[in-house]
Amino acid sequence: MGGALALCAAVLSLPPVHRATGLSPARVVMVLGAYFLAMVFNDLVMHPAALRSRRGFDAQIATLFLYNEFFCLLVVVLPNQPWSPLWLAPALWAFKTGSWQEIDSSLFGLACHLLGPLLTIPVFVSRGVPLAHAVVGPLLASVVCGLAYAMLGATSAAWRDVRDAQKAELERHRARAEFHERERVARDLHDSVGSTLALTASYATIIRRYADDPDAMRKIAATLEEMGREGLADLRAILDALAPDDATVDALPRTIEHIAEQCEIGADVRVEVRVTGDRSRRLSGSQHLAVARVAQEALRNAIQHGGARRISCELDADAAGALTVLDDGAGLDASRDVGGGRGVASMRRRAEELGGRFELASGDHGGVRVRWSVPWSSP
Numbered sequence: 001m002g003g004a005l006a007l008c009a010a011v012l013s014l015p016p017v018h019r020a021t022g023l024s025p026a027r028v029v030m031v032l033g034a035y036f037l038a039m040v041f042n043d044l045v046m047h048p049a050a051l052r053s054r055r056g057f058d059a060q061i062a063t064l065f066l067y068n069e070f071f072c073l074l075v076v077v078l079p080n081q082p083w084s085p086l087w088l089a090p091a092l093w094a095f096k097t098g099s100w101q102e103i104d105s106s107l108f109g110l111a112c113h114l115l116g117p118l119l120t121i122p123v124f125v126s127r128g129v130p131l132a133h134a135v136v137g138p139l140l141a142s143v144v145c146g147l148a149y150a151m152l153g154a155t156s157a158a159w160r161d162v163r164d165a166q167k168a169e170l171e172r173h174r175a176r177a178e179f180h181e182r183e184r185v186a187r188d189l190h191d192s193v194g195s196t197l198a199l200t201a202s203y204a205t206i207i208r209r210y211a212d213d214p215d216a217m218r219k220i221a222a223t224l225e226e227m228g229r230e231g232l233a234d235l236r237a238i239l240d241a242l243a244p245d246d247a248t249v250d251a252l253p254r255t256i257e258h259i260a261e262q263c264e265i266g267a268d269v270r271v272e273v274r275v276t277g278d279r280s281r282r283l284s285g286s287q288h289l290a291v292a293r294v295a296q297e298a299l300r301n302a303i304q305h306g307g308a309r310r311i312s313c314e315l316d317a318d319a320a321g322a323l324t325v326l327d328d329g330a331g332l333d334a335s336r337d338v339g340g341g342r343g344v345a346s347m348r349r350r351a352e353e354l355g356g357r358f359e360l361a362s363g364d365h366g367g368v369r370v371r372w373s374v375p376w377s378s379p
Contacts (some may be wrong), residue, residue, distance in 0.1 A: 027078050036070045038071070042063060044063075046060040073116055082137030083137050087140075091144050094148040098149040098151065105154075110150060118142050249278070250285065256292070257316065260311075269311060274315070282376070290350045302325065302350050308327035309328060309329075314325060324370065327368055329366075331362050331366050359372075
């Protein structure tokens with residue numbers, strides 16, 4: 001700030017500026033030196049008090065108004081020229097205070113800007129300035145300063161309200177995003193870890209059934225071991241917010257076949273996986289993950305709740321991609337509301353998030369037909 005004041009003093013001391021303003025270099029140095037001391041007092045004495053209490057803050061703002069207004073008017077009064085272009089100084093100060101973003105405009109500030117120039121009238125008159133000049137110059141300056149402070153203060157308040165409203169809206173969006181993220185994590189936990197645990201529980205029943213068959217027990221134990229590792233990997237992926245890398249549709253059948261193999265072990269069920277369309281079509285990681293989870297949930301529901309013995313999974317790799325799972329289980333009443341249940345809701349939500357559709361209905365020859373369709377990525 002000292003450097004800025006020194007530059008200002010140098011400019012005001014230039015001969016053309018001196019002749020235009022009537023302010024001598026000696027007076028410039030005197031005024032700006034006194035102003036610098038006032039700033040030091042404000043920073044060393046008033047500012048610490050402002051940090052301690054609201055009253056101290058108000059006192060600092062009042063002091064800031066008064067000494068800046070005083071020095072701005074002083075540079076006009078010293079040359080004894082009420083028509084001086086130095087009236088720009090209090091006008092700029094009014095613009096500055098009116099544009100403060102964090103401090104509301106006040107009657108005290110308006111009074112300083114309105115009355116300050118008017119208080120110079122008796123000074124000019126006492127120093128022999130013609131009455132018309134002594135009145136008109138300060139009066140115009142008072143109007144300009146008052147209007148500048150009031151208008152910019154109102155504009156700043158309006159922008160502050162807009163900023164606060166935007167901040168509140170951002171907070172609402174952030175809260176909504178956090179809610180959806182928690183919901184997504186819960187859905188992933190249900191679809192991956194939940195399905196793994198459900199299948200593990202079903203294997204407990206199978207173990208009791210084949211307790212006397214060592215070969216079957218070894219096969220079940222190997223499957224349980226693999227499922228445990230995969231469940232742990234799924235949990236880590238969810239907690240780390242990871243998703244599969246972008247791949248092609250060709251990677252999906254292998255994923256679904258692996259899920260189907262887990263479902264077939266220990267259960268009297270046969271799962272058939274078919275793929276139609278362009279297997280080389282690009283597939284985003286989120287789409288790959290969503291299809292795998294939907295297939296897992298549909299197969300688990302068909303086996304555990306529908307008692308299915310034969311299930312077909314058909315994957316359509318055309319642009320309007322779709323996964324259709326059809327089983328020969330107990331079926332459902334298509335006329336009733338089938339939207340309940342976290343698993344069904346999860347499949348529906350995954351379709352909606354990717355801009356697709358989810359349908360659950362009775363099959364043509366019994367059982368349940370699940371159709372989950374989303375637009376694939378461009379090839």
